[in-house]
Amino acid sequence: MSGRLRIRGGRVYDPANGVDGEVRDLCIEDGRIVAALPAGVPELDATGLVLMAGGVDIHCHIAGPKVSLARRLSPERRRRDVVASRALEDGYLRAGTGGLVPSSFVTGYRYGGMGYTTAFEAAVPPLGARHAHQELNDTPIIDKGFYVLIGNDDFLFRLLDTAGEDEVREHVARTAADARAYALKVVSPGGIAAWKASPRPDTRLGFDETVPGTRAVTPRRIVSAVASAVDALGLPHPLHLHCNDLGMPGNADVTLATMRALEGRRAHLAHLQFHSYGRAPDGRPTSRARELVEYLNEHPELTCDVGQVMFGEATAMTADTRVAELLHRLTGHKWIDLDVELESGCGIVPFEYRPKNYMHALQWAAGLELFLLARDPWQVVLSTDHPNGGSFLAYPRLIRLLMDRAFRDEELKRVNPAALAGTALADGLAREYTLSEIAIVTRAGPARQLGLPRKGQLGAGADADITIYAPQADIEAMFATPRYLFKGGELVVEDGQIVREVYGRTWQVAAPHGREVESAFARFVAERGTMPADQYRVDEDELPRAEIVAAAG
Numbered sequence: 001m002s003g004r005l006r007i008r009g010g011r012v013y014d015p016a017n018g019v020d021g022e023v024r025d026l027c028i029e030d031g032r033i034v035a036a037l038p039a040g041v042p043e044l045d046a047t048g049l050v051l052m053a054g055g056v057d058i059h060c061h062i063a064g065p066k067v068s069l070a071r072r073l074s075p076e077r078r079r080r081d082v083v084a085s086r087a088l089e090d091g092y093l094r095a096g097t098g099g100l101v102p103s104s105f106v107t108g109y110r111y112g113g114m115g116y117t118t119a120f121e122a123a124v125p126p127l128g129a130r131h132a133h134q135e136l137n138d139t140p141i142i143d144k145g146f147y148v149l150i151g152n153d154d155f156l157f158r159l160l161d162t163a164g165e166d167e168v169r170e171h172v173a174r175t176a177a178d179a180r181a182y183a184l185k186v187v188s189p190g191g192i193a194a195w196k197a198s199p200r201p202d203t204r205l206g207f208d209e210t211v212p213g214t215r216a217v218t219p220r221r222i223v224s225a226v227a228s229a230v231d232a233l234g235l236p237h238p239l240h241l242h243c244n245d246l247g248m249p250g251n252a253d254v255t256l257a258t259m260r261a262l263e264g265r266r267a268h269l270a271h272l273q274f275h276s277y278g279r280a281p282d283g284r285p286t287s288r289a290r291e292l293v294e295y296l297n298e299h300p301e302l303t304c305d306v307g308q309v310m311f312g313e314a315t316a317m318t319a320d321t322r323v324a325e326l327l328h329r330l331t332g333h334k335w336i337d338l339d340v341e342l343e344s345g346c347g348i349v350p351f352e353y354r355p356k357n358y359m360h361a362l363q364w365a366a367g368l369e370l371f372l373l374a375r376d377p378w379q380v381v382l383s384t385d386h387p388n389g390g391s392f393l394a395y396p397r398l399i400r401l402l403m404d405r406a407f408r409d410e411e412l413k414r415v416n417p418a419a420l421a422g423t424a425l426a427d428g429l430a431r432e433y434t435l436s437e438i439a440i441v442t443r444a445g446p447a448r449q450l451g452l453p454r455k456g457q458l459g460a461g462a463d464a465d466i467t468i469y470a471p472q473a474d475i476e477a478m479f480a481t482p483r484y485l486f487k488g489g490e491l492v493v494e495d496g497q498i499v500r501e502v503y504g505r506t507w508q509v510a511a512p513h514g515r516e517v518e519s520a521f522a523r524f525v526a527e528r529g530t531m532p533a534d535q536y537r538v539d540e541d542e543l544p545r546a547e548i549v550a551a552a553g
C-alpha cells in the first residue's frame with residue numbers, strides 16, 4: 001500500500017521551509033511528504049484549516065523510574081482521571097490513568113490528542129535505561145527517546161582527576177551507547193553528588209568548589225568536559241544542561257557563569273525559567289530573566305526550553321534531589337527520594353502553583369519574559385518541564401498567553417502584583433506571537449535543536465507528521481483539539497479523539513567507542529557498585545522500533 005493522500009487547500013505554517021500561512025496542498029506517500037502526486041489520488045479537503053508539522057517536545061518527564069515512583073506516590077490524584085479502554089474500528093485503546101503523571105498508554109494518547117508526535121524524556125539514570133525503554137515501548141502514537149544522565153557519576157569524577165579528554169569522550173560515548181539514549185543530560189553538575197555526600201537542603205556546591213571525595217572536580221570542569229566530549233563526538237543534540245541551584249533566589253549568577261564557561265560550545269539549557277532568579281537586598285527573590293535573554297540573544301550557539309510554570313497542580317520530579325527536599329520542607333507535602341548508585345537519583349513532591357503566591361507568580365512572569373523578550377524564537381522552545389511547571393496538557397493555554405495579549409493582560413490581574421513589579425511584564429510587553437512563531441517554538445525549533453531533519457517541517461522527504469487545526473478566536477481551544485493528526489502518514493486523531501493506535505520509533509544515537517572503556521567501567525562498577533556492568537547495557541532486541549542516528553564525529 002502506498003498510503004497516498006493529498007491534503008488540499010490548507011494554510012501551511014512551515015517556518016523551516018520559509019512557508020508562512022500560504023495556501024497549498026500537502027502530498028503524502030509511504031509515510032513521508034512528497035513534492036507532488038498524480039491526479040486522482042484520495043484527497044482531504046483542508047480549506048480554511050491551519051497545517052503545521054506534528055509538535056515536538058524537547059523536554060518532558062514521561063518514562064523511567066522517577067515517573068513510576070511519582071505515579072505510586074499520588075494515587076489520590078490518579079483516581080480522579082481514570083481512562084477506560086475503548087474499541088476502535090481496527091483495534092482498541094488501552095486503559096490507564098491520566099492526571100499530572102499519566103500511564104504510558106495515556107501519555108501517548110494525550111500527546112497525540114494535542115497534535116504532538118514526538119517527545120523526549122529528559123532525564124534517565126544509566127541504571128534506569130532498561131525501565132525507561134520498556135515504558136517508552138508502551139507509549140503509543142509518538143516517536144520518542146531519552147537523555148541519559150551523566151555529570152554526577154563517580155566514574156567521570158575519577159577520569160577528570162586521573163585521565164584526559166580522550167578517556168572522558170570514550171566514557172560519554174559508552175554511557176549513551178549502553179543506555180541506547182539519544183543525548184547526554186547533566187543535572188546540577190556535581191551538585192547531586194555533593195548532596196548525596198551531605199544530604200541536607202542547605203548543601204550547596206559553588207561553581208568553582210570541589211566536589212566532595214574528588215581531588216579537583218568542580219561544576220565548571222564537568223560542564224566544560226562533557227560539552228567538549230559531546231561536540232567532539234558530533235552528537236546530533238548538544239549537551240542538555242540543567243544548571244546548578246535550580247529554584248534558588250540568586251541562581252542567575254551561576255546560570256550566567258555556566259553559559260560563559262561553555263565558551264562558544266553548543267548547549268541546550270533546560271527549563272531556563274527555573275534558573276533565572278535574582279535576590280533583592282531584603283532577600284526577596286526577583287526575576288533576572290531579561291539578563292539571561294540578553295546573553296542568549298548574543299549567543300546563537302545556545303538554546304533553551306522555558307519550563308513555564310502554569311497555575312494549578314504540578315509534580316516536582318527532578319534528579320536534583322536537594323530541590324525536592326527543599327520543596328518538601330517548604331510545603332510540608334509528602335515526598336520521596338530515590339537514590340541511584342554511582343550516578344544521580346531523584347526526588348518527587350506533589351505541588352501546586354498559586355497566582356497569589358509571590359514566588360509562584362514571579363516564576364510565571366519570568367517564564368513569559370523569556371518567551372516575550374527573546375529576539376530569535378529558534379533559540380526558545382515551549383515547555384513546562386512536564387510535570388514540574390504543569391502538565392504538557394497546559395501547552396494550548398500557554399500558546400494563548402503568548403498569542404493573545406488581551407488574555408494575557410486579564411491573567412496579569414490575577415497574579416500577585418508585588419511579584420510582577422520589576423519584571424518586563426509590568427512595562428506592558430505588547431508582543432504577540434504569530435502562528436509562524438508558535439510553529440517554531442513547538443516543532444521546527446526543537447526538531448532542529450534535536451538534529452532530527454525529518455521532524456518539525458513539511459518539505460519533501462519529511463515524515464508525514466501533520467497537525468491540522470481549525471482556526472478559532474479562542475487560541476487555547478484551537479490548539480487543545482486539533483481537527484486531524486497524521487502520524488507517519490496515518491490518520492490517528494480526528495476532533496481530538498484517537499481513531500487509530502500506532503507505535504512510533506525510539507530514537508537513539510550511535511556514538512562509537514573502544515573496548516577499553518567498557519572493561520574499565522566494568523571493573524569500576526564491580527569494585528564500587530552492587531550492579532554488574534551488564535545491568536547498564538540495553539540490548540538491541542529490547543527496542544523493537546529503534547531508529548539509530550549516527551554521530552557526525
Ligand SMILES: [Zn+2]
Pocket residue numbers: 059060061122123270271385388
Ligand atoms: Zn526536566
